[in-house]
Amino acid sequence: MKTYARLNNGTIEFAPAIMRRDKKTIIGYNLEKNEEMLLTDGYKILADCKKNNDGRVYDLSWSEDDTHIYKKWVPHVYGDAELESIRNRLYGEISDKILAKVQRGAAEPEEYIRAVAQIKHEHRYSGESARTYNDFFNEAARMWNEVNADRPVSLRE
Secondary structure: OOOEEEEEOOEEEEOOOEEEEOOEEEEOOOOHHHHHHHHHOOOEEEEOOOOOOOOOOEEEEEEEOOOEEEEEEEEOOOOHHHHHHHHHHHHHHHHHHHHHHHHHOOOOHHHHHHHHHHHHHHOOOHHHOOOOHHHHHHHHHHHHHHHOOOOOOOOOO
């Protein structure tokens, strides 16, 4: 079954099921049997696209041509403020817990450094796109080594 819609300033507007036209009420206006009328009225066939279920965040966007409107899922681009919020949440959920273990002697400092580097690498700010995991690891290790000279962590090449 086809679905008909039109884009109105980037917002999808579905064809109504009931339409009042020329002093008549058309019930089932949005059905395929009325395709010619729908297309004449500016509605287009909606081509659906399933959202990826890969754990990433996607934003819905639309594009169109003469006869179809296409639903597209594009990966969400996080702004630096959003990334900062995500990093802070992950530090609290992941790296802070590992740091507590390190302080109790239940984990090695490198485990903490790996967690911090992973969080920063997976949630890079806009100006950090060229930085590698090892760049973040070495940055965290240097900071660790400044404060914890008695338990240094080796830098990576």
